[in-house]
Amino acid sequence: MIILGYIFVSILIFWAVLVIYLNDFSVPSKLTGEFTSVLIVFPHPDDEAKSMAGTIKKFTDQGIKVTLLLFSKGERGTPDASEDLTLKKIRSKEAKVSAKILGVRLIHEDFGDGVLPKKRTKLTSYLQKIIAKQKPDLVITYDKSGLYGHPDHIVVSEIITDLHKKLKKSFKLWYISFPEKILAGKKLPTHMADNPDFAKHRKHPNMKIWIGHRFITKSKVIGAYKSQFPSYERGLVVPVPNVILWSLFPWEYFHEVKESL
Incomplete structure (x- = not known):
């Protein structure tokens, strides 16, 4: 039992060291209770999973x-x-599972994957209507780098x-943002970028949200997107259980x- 105790403590210390090493403690923490309505906008099913599923669950837990x-x-x-057109139905079902786990209202449109830049006018008009109807006090999306230039x-x-600028x-x-040390541990699919200088538009984090035990919910949301497991695995420098x-x-x-923008 003593040996098992030493092993457990050693594992716990190793885990704590990794948490300290991998996270950026220079970024200030932010509370989330000030909001009443949040609109999260992404191009694809699963974009919400690895980037901010824990924060989404924190929002919904707070009502x-x-x-x-x-x-x-x-x-x-x-x-x-x-x-692969068969993915449409598969990923739609996966997104519904994700939304149920997170407790959010899901609006899932079909403007086409990989062709959104050609539909800027339609998307702008659509988003204006959604914002006017939803009246969110917070909107969350990618920065202008698209994370990896997508x-x-x-x-x-x-x-x-x-x-955001037009509506004053x-x-x-x-x-969504990631510290450099986290980005360094990811194999981002930068081959999808049209602009090789996309990283110049990347915004560094100026706040972080404590999700605590909600990493469990986050892992469930990621697990809901089974169709994306091959891509997830390619994105890991070292394979680790979810x-x-x-x-x-x-x-x-x-x-x-x-x-000012």
């Missing part, structure tokens, strides 16, 4: 109304980004950022847009 708006069915969610991510960010900042705008991996990240990071 905040959360709407998740997805613009495509994710038919290009293959490891090489080739089109054109769909970038156009959605640009549209929302422009609306009637809502707060957050971009729930263990996300236990190392009890915070999620964001950039709150404050500067």
Whole structure:
């Protein structure tokens, strides 16, 4: 029993060291209780999973109304980004499971995967109507780098950022963000970028949200997107079981847009 105790303590210490090493303690923490209505906008099913599922669950646990708006069915969610129309139905079902786990209202549109830059005008008009109807006090999406230069991510960010300015900042705008040390541990699919200089538009986190035990919910949401497991596995530098991996990240990071745009 003593040996088992030493092993347990050693594992716990090793886990704590990894948490300290992998997270950025220079980024200030942020409370979330000030909001009443949150609109989260992403191009694809599963964009919400690894980036901010814990924060979404924290919002809904606090009684905040959360709407998740997805613009495509994710038919290009293959490891090489080739089109597979059978994924539309599969990923739609996965998104519904994710929404149920997180307790959010899901709006799932089909503007096409990989073609959103060609539909900027339609998307802008659609988003204006959604914002007018939902009246969110917070909107969350990608920054203008699209994380790894994905054109769909970038156009959605640009549209929302422009609306934020046009509507005179009637809502707060957050971009999902990651500290450099976390990005260094990811194999991002940068081959999907049209602009090789996308990283110049990346915003560094200026706040973090404590999700604590909600990493368990986050791992369940990620697990709901079984069709994306091949892509997930390619994105890991070292293969680690899902729930263990996300236990190392009890915070999620964001950039709150404050500067003049």
